Amino acid sequence: MQIDFHAHILPGCDHGSERRRTSLKQLTLARDAGVDIVCATPHFYPQRDDLAEFLKRREDCAKRLFDAMEETGEKYPKILVGTEILLCDNLDKLDGLEKLCLEGTNILLLELPYTGFSVEMFDTIESLNSSGKYNIIFAHVDRYDKNQIEQILRLGFPAQINADSICKTFVPLSIKRWIKYGAVISFGSDIHGTDEGYVNWNKAKRRLGNKWSSVMKETEKFIFETSKI
Numbered sequence: 001m002q003i004d005f006h007a008h009i010l011p012g013c014d015h016g017s018e019r020r021r022t023s024l025k026q027l028t029l030a031r032d033a034g035v036d037i038v039c040a041t042p043h044f045y046p047q048r049d050d051l052a053e054f055l056k057r058r059e060d061c062a063k064r065l066f067d068a069m070e071e072t073g074e075k076y077p078k079i080l081v082g083t084e085i086l087l088c089d090n091l092d093k094l095d096g097l098e099k100l101c102l103e104g105t106n107i108l109l110l111e112l113p114y115t116g117f118s119v120e121m122f123d124t125i126e127s128l129n130s131s132g133k134y135n136i137i138f139a140h141v142d143r144y145d146k147n148q149i150e151q152i153l154r155l156g157f158p159a160q161i162n163a164d165s166i167c168k169t170f171v172p173l174s175i176k177r178w179i180k181y182g183a184v185i186s187f188g189s190d191i192h193g194t195d196e197g198y199v200n201w202n203k204a205k206r207r208l209g210n211k212w213s214s215v216m217k218e219t220e221k222f223i224f225e226t227s228k229i
């Protein structure tokens, strides 16, 4: 089973897709790349977004997409609705945070800040983790400074990387190491629009061979066993 753990495909929910036609095209690309499940993870910015408004928007956008999928009569990958949450101080105190977990699970997909990692940020992660309510995973760790990311991975948290990151001419040793030693438990297209997204999906799969399949098995286990509610 192939799972795209990180994708922006809900029409009108964020800048990933403006309209239903774009989302259907994204899902067609996913299907043609052999993806069975797409986790729809629109951005949630705690300092800017109101949680109730976001949840309503996400629900409405998902419904619009499901209706559009049905209307076409075509077969598409299954969709699990979740969120990509920007980690900020005091996120642990946000009322209703659990509603942002990936559908049917207690998984929180956290996007780390691009402005550096603060002591307060680590306190927030620690508080979320020690609450025992969530399984935390960090989004596209390939995008950050490797030394900073290793501070996070050393704490034992799993990570998602974008498939694109393993298709470059020179793949950083750090990324290879994170995959090899099991820190990476999911791949994502992180698709926005229809230009890229799945172009490198199969290339990444070919490059990694058996390791790709074993990461996919880890993703499946993470969603349907470890984190299932």
Ligand SMILES: [Fe+2]
Pocket (backbone or CB within 6 Å): 006, 007, 008, 084, 190
């Ligand atoms: Fe994303």
